[in-house]
Amino acid sequence: DGGITQSPKYLFRKEGQNVTLSCEQNLNHDAMYWYRQDPGQGLRLIYYSQIVNDFQKGDIAEGYSVSREKKESFPLTVTSAQKNPTAFYLCASSMGQGATNEQFFGPGTRLTVL
């Protein structure tokens, strides 16, 4: 899983609670990404950031928020507005904006809403 760490590995949330998933990378990558993975649906992009203090919505940003205050860190908050948050969340990073750059993935966080 390279130089990307995600914590916690498992997370349980009660309905109505906000939770924050951590993602840290030591690869000196400029770009970072958050994906959601559901069985049979592949990966869907939530948010991405090309540079510090800047981020863009992906395909399914509703109910999520992010920040990018440091190059190494890109935390994801799952808010109570996300109606179906139970999923496997993957963070990734890449060397830059180039379309040819592959993404490196963290080990993932499995979020379960009780």
Next chain:
Amino acid sequence: AQSVAQPEDQVNVAEGNPLTVKCTYSVSGNPYLFWYVQYPNRGLQFLLKYITGDNLVKGSYGFEAEFNKSQTSFHLKKPSALVSDSALYFCAVRVLAGYSTLTFGKGTMLLVSP
């Protein structure tokens, strides 16, 4: 818009036999194509990519993929499958125009039997 199709949810092959995992894509412009592998409850690992040049791309763990522009395909292949190759495989596509994000297929589960 860009899209990726992996027409098989699951591929079964006996150990020692050749394997193929299919991928077709749809983009406007020249595609950049990627294959990733995911083991249970883990993040994705990069296998190989096609950017330009030789249509046959060699990657990690003995995998290769063939880019076919006329058929808009990028099938993943391996001459001799191992039981340890059993995993979920994702094809992904991206284009150069602007800043496009990576679009993933829904994944194909490869099961290699002893």
